[in-house]
Amino acid sequence: xxxxxLSSSQLRSQSQTWRWRWxxxxxxxxAFAGIAWFFVPAFIIRPFRYQAPRAxxxxxxxxxxAPIGTLIAALACFILAFALWKISSRWGKAxxxxxxxxxxxxxxxxxxxxxxxxxxxxxxxQFLAQSESKLGPREMIMSVRxxxxxxxxPISQMAYHHVLNDVVGGVPIAVTY
Amino acid sequence: MWTRTINGRVLHFYLAGINNQNFLMRDKETGxxxxxxxxxxxxGPLQGAALDLVLGDxxxxxxxxxxxxxxxxxxxxxxxxxxxxxxxxxxxAKLPVVxxxxxxxxxxxxxxxxxTINGAARAYPWETFAKQSPVxxxxxxxxxxxxxxxxxKSFRVFVARIDGHDAEFFLQADTPVWALLxxxxxxxxxxQGCATSGSAQGKCLARIPALKDYWFDWRNYHSDTxxxxx
Numbered sequence: 001x002x003x004x005x006l007s008s009s010q011l012r013s014q015s016q017t018w019r020w021r022w023x024x025x026x027x028x029x030x031a032f033a034g035i036a037w038f039f040v041p042a043f044i045i046r047p048f049r050y051q052a053p054r055a056x057x058x059x060x061x062x063x064x065x066a067p068i069g070t071l072i073a074a075l076a077c078f079i080l081a082f083a084l085w086k087i088s089s090r091w092g093k094a095x096x097x098x099x100x101x102x103x104x105x106x107x108x109x110x111x112x113x114x115x116x117x118x119x120x121x122x123x124x125x126q127f128l129a130q131s132e133s134k135l136g137p138r139e140m141i142m143s144v145r146x147x148x149x150x151x152x153x154p155i156s157q158m159a160y161h162h163v164l165n166d167v168v169g170g171v172p173i174a175v176t177y
Numbered sequence: 178m179w180t181r182t183i184n185g186r187v188l189h190f191y192l193a194g195i196n197n198q199n200f201l202m203r204d205k206e207t208g209x210x211x212x213x214x215x216x217x218x219x220x221g222p223l224q225g226a227a228l229d230l231v232l233g234d235x236x237x238x239x240x241x242x243x244x245x246x247x248x249x250x251x252x253x254x255x256x257x258x259x260x261x262x263x264x265x266x267x268x269x270a271k272l273p274v275v276x277x278x279x280x281x282x283x284x285x286x287x288x289x290x291x292x293t294i295n296g297a298a299r300a301y302p303w304e305t306f307a308k309q310s311p312v313x314x315x316x317x318x319x320x321x322x323x324x325x326x327x328x329x330k331s332f333r334v335f336v337a338r339i340d341g342h343d344a345e346f347f348l349q350a351d352t353p354v355w356a357l358l359x360x361x362x363x364x365x366x367x368x369q370g371c372a373t374s375g376s377a378q379g380k381c382l383a384r385i386p387a388l389k390d391y392w393f394d395w396r397n398y399h400s401d402t403x404x405x406x407x
Contacts, residue, residue: 045194045201050275056196060210060220115192120257127249130242135250137239138330139263143248144178144233150248152241157253159269160260162192163202163213164251165181172181173231174190176202176213 020087027080031099034073037066038106066110074107122161127151146171153177179216179228198275198394214398232386236331244369278396283404285393291402292334292387294319298399300392306332309407311346311357313337316403321385322346326368327355332389335370335382 044059147169158177188204209221216228289300297317310325320337364375370382
């Protein structure tokens with residue numbers, strides 16, 4: 001008894017299905033890379049969560065290369081999606097679209113500093129004379145005296161802005177809280 | 178506060194993340210990550226570098242005004258005025274604590290004054306310090322003087338040495354102007370650590386940088402810290 005054989009056209013469509021499957025797999029791998037590259041560091045470095053030194057290292061090394069990494073992954077996703085589009089059903093197209101949206105979001109967010117949306121930086125510090133300030137006498141300030149310059153930074157303001165680049169008495173300093 | 182110059186290069190820092198209650202910053206020039214509380218570069222091209230500490234004070238506005246009458250104050254930015262909370266301390270005290278250290282006698286949100294002398298760290302519980310001020314102590318062989326200002330909120334730490342001799346300091350009683358007296362020269366000293374009368378007049382004590390912090394945060398970054406006890 002001879003084994004059943006597939007016709008040559010059946011063989012061709014089977015290898016085509018395999019090719020498409022590999023392209024789908026490639027698409028999801030690129031999407032996973034592009035999405036994880038942004039979301040993993042964002043998840044690790046979030047407030048009120050303890051960060052172990054190794055986890056922090058992973059987060060920083062990912063974030064360092066995230067702008068280029070997410071961009072390459074997103075481009076690869078778009079190319080593969082373009083190839084998959086025509087042979088996909090309506091559900092397939094919906095899945096491709098949704099995934100591309102998330103990958104794009106990730107690539108955009110990797111280039112933005114959302115911490116500065118939560119805590120706006122001070123554009124360029126302006127200073128007041130004491131007589132102009134509305135601070136109460138018991139409000140806490142951080143003071144510095146350098147090269148003849150006396151400056152005070154109210155803690156209520158620095159607790160929001162967190163970091164300020166200033167030059168005091170000719171010395172560039174970072175005021176942090 | 179830190180200087181922004183490393184190897185002759187001036188860096189510009191921006192907020193890049195929160196790390197266990199303190200924050201991470203990066204510099205625009207190299208993208209290196211720095212730990213705000215230690216001033217050390219922990220990842221990136223400048224990894225291993227350390228910023229120099231700038232000596233500053235945490236004072237009340239009133240205290241600072243009397244000491245620096247011509248000083249300037251950072252102006253508030255009008256569009257963020259809702260974010261500036263003069264009552265930030267009780268608000269922060271309510272926030273969740275990311276780590277705790279059971280087995281130490283201090284509670285996580287207890288406030289301490291933290292300092293290091295040649296690598297040896299010590300925490301002074303604020304309540305104890307405020308009751309006992311001026312506090313005399315010795316850390317790593319260095320005699321220290323911790324003083325609370327007359328406003329009950331400003332504080333400073335000095336090396337308790339006059340011309341190389343260890344000295345003790347006491348609050349002068351029954352004077353209209355707040356002053357300390359030392360046991361070596363019997364001079365009067367002001368809150369800036371400078372002698373205003375007596376044989377030491379004109380001399381100033383060396384200052385030690387100290388941080389007012391929550392116990393859990395200080396302990397997290399100084400695992401060998403001792404706690405002041407009297």
